[in-house]
Amino acid sequence: MSKSSKYQLYKSNKTSTICNDSGSYYCNEHDYIQNYIHEGDTFPKCDRGGRKHNTVWFKFNN
């Protein structure tokens, strides 16, 4: 039982899902650093270039 679905959810956070780990996140497509997202907030669409799109956010660790 080494598979961990919780770890996968932690590592990738799609637009409109709920943040469960406060921190700075970036867009998978743009390396665009979003403002600090707090636990309980909903992940927004990326608005890089003025065109909003659904994406996957990754936590910025450094």
Ligand SMILES: [Zn+2]
């Ligand atoms: Zn983007």
